[in-house]
Amino acid sequence: MTMLEPQPAAASDLGLLLGEIHRIGREVIQPASHDVDAAARFPHEAVAALRDLQLLSAYVPRDLGGMGLDIVQLGKICEVLAHYCGSTAMIFAMHQIQVACIVHHGRGSAWFEQYLRELVDKQWLIASATTELGVGGDLRSSICAVEVEDDRFRLVKKAPVISYGQFADQILVTSRRAPDAASSDQVQVLVQKEETELEPLSTWDTLGFRGTCSLGFVLTATGSSAQVLPVAFDAILSETMHPFSHIVWASLWLGIAADAVNRARAFVRGEARKNPHLPPASSLRLAEVDVVLNGMRNNVNAFTADYHRLLQENDAEAFKSFAFATRTNNLKLSSSQLIVDIVGRAMLICGINGYRNDSKFTLGRHLRDAYGAALMVNNDRIMAHNATMLLALKEA
Amino acid sequence: MLLEKVREIVAQHGRLGTPVAQLTDESDLYEAGLTSLATVGLMLALEDGFDIEFPDNMLSRKTFGSIGSLAAAVEQLTARAAV
Numbered sequence A: 001m002t003m004l005e006p007q008p009a010a011a012s013d014l015g016l017l018l019g020e021i022h023r024i025g026r027e028v029i030q031p032a033s034h035d036v037d038a039a040a041r042f043p044h045e046a047v048a049a050l051r052d053l054q055l056l057s058a059y060v061p062r063d064l065g066g067m068g069l070d071i072v073q074l075g076k077i078c079e080v081l082a083h084y085c086g087s088t089a090m091i092f093a094m095h096q097i098q099v100a101c102i103v104h105h106g107r108g109s110a111w112f113e114q115y116l117r118e119l120v121d122k123q124w125l126i127a128s129a130t131t132e133l134g135v136g137g138d139l140r141s142s143i144c145a146v147e148v149e150d151d152r153f154r155l156v157k158k159a160p161v162i163s164y165g166q167f168a169d170q171i172l173v174t175s176r177r178a179p180d181a182a183s184s185d186q187v188q189v190l191v192q193k194e195e196t197e198l199e200p201l202s203t204w205d206t207l208g209f210r211g212t213c214s215l216g217f218v219l220t221a222t223g224s225s226a227q228v229l230p231v232a233f234d235a236i237l238s239e240t241m242h243p244f245s246h247i248v249w250a251s252l253w254l255g256i257a258a259d260a261v262n263r264a265r266a267f268v269r270g271e272a273r274k275n276p277h278l279p280p281a282s283s284l285r286l287a288e289v290d291v292v293l294n295g296m297r298n299n300v301n302a303f304t305a306d307y308h309r310l311l312q313e314n315d316a317e318a319f320k321s322f323a324f325a326t327r328t329n330n331l332k333l334s335s336s337q338l339i340v341d342i343v344g345r346a347m348l349i350c351g352i353n354g355y356r357n358d359s360k361f362t363l364g365r366h367l368r369d370a371y372g373a374a375l376m377v378n379n380d381r382i383m384a385h386n387a388t389m390l391l392a393l394k395e396a
Numbered sequence B: 001m002l003l004e005k006v007r008e009i010v011a012q013h014g015r016l017g018t019p020v021a022q023l024t025d026e027s028d029l030y031e032a033g034l035t036s037l038a039t040v041g042l043m044l045a046l047e048d049g050f051d052i053e054f055p056d057n058m059l060s061r062k063t064f065g066s067i068g069s070l071a072a073a074v075e076q077l078t079a080r081a082a083v
Helices: A011-039 A044-052 A071-082 A086-105 A110-122 A233-274 A282-313 A316-320 A322-350 A364-373 A379-392 B002-013 B038-050 B067-082
Strands: A126-129 A147-149 A152-159 A170-176 A186-192 A196-200 A217-224
Touching: A011 A044, A011 A071, A011 A086, A044 A086, A071 A086, A071 A233, A071 A282, A086 A110, A086 A126, A086 A170, A086 A186, A086 A233, A086 A364, A152 A170, A152 A186, A170 A217, A186 A217, A186 A233, A233 A282, A233 A316, A233 A322, A233 A364, A282 A316, A282 A322, A316 A322, A322 A364, A322 A379, A379 B038, B002 B038, B002 B067, B038 B067
Parallel strands: A126 A170
Antiparallel strands: A147 A152, A152 A217, A170 A186, A196 A217
């Protein structure tokens, strides 16, 4: 599948890199995160710091100049970032999904290989336009179509959501292959900011993930037909976009949950210090939530390791199987529910200090972000897909 | 005969964008608009129509790729059931 297979960085390098990410987390991302959340604004300073560390090309293979990190390492970075700002982690994760689609499926395209080299140099940020008004959230169905004439394309898409679209350098857009193609016969087109007009359709004032600025837009773009990825979207979705998305999202939800538990830990320690001879009642709750967090982490790690192995084995049929698709969905379903459970438990431990917005144990942001997990790509839709696929699967 | 029945079931349950009458036995059903989720309905209807069960390893793009490949799979499974 992948001509441009990413090469893993040495473990010690990753340790150093994670140290640097913690540093920008403390020095840049965390200090801005309150304002990002309160004003529902794009985390400019956080993204600038990610650019400084060359992290926007972290998944670009080394022979093209990137860091050549693998999915396991990227997941870890998403988790770390989420300790400092859920919106920043989400923007980083969504960008990496687009990079992965290009790295895995830009094979044999001179244009996309050159694009990846420039991505390393310029540290471009890529957004995504998959869903469309009128298709009811179904990724595998498009209304808009690429119209190609003399090696130039034109594309108009009414997208109910393009997260951080107005701050991105490129947007990866799904559309029908041609005006006469079936709604499921789709491709992905990488449109350039300079050749794209975005007319806002909606605002973004939500409970959580406020800094992702996920407005809807009418997107009108032109460009070279070389900007169409040379692989059909259904293959990109099953091999890359679907598993990759759920891994990086679940990883950042894990980071939010772990940070909530860290606050609960600090709170319980404080209580224990007040009375060293008798463990506080909240310490039992801490022991309980630690079990749940551990389960969530194991789940994320196990699926990520499986996907990493499948990528290395290059087994295109395995990605297309219902068994793999349902397992991918199961990761999303379970981790999006566990994050709410875990943050809720941490809140009970911290009590009124977790409930307050002005306490160092505050968990309001965690809770608001946590509820987004089940709603972005709605769990009910995913559950319905699994229910259908499970009808066909005979063996568990 | 078997081919005609497969054709009829594809027409009823395939949810294709292209009318089945316009497809040959070799036409790519995915290009004609068959989606991965729609293959489930198609599979259940074929199982019901021919009294067979598709094993998990036959739930592939290869099996569902065309009316011809579906008919071959059904033939193979009915032969197996008859043994």
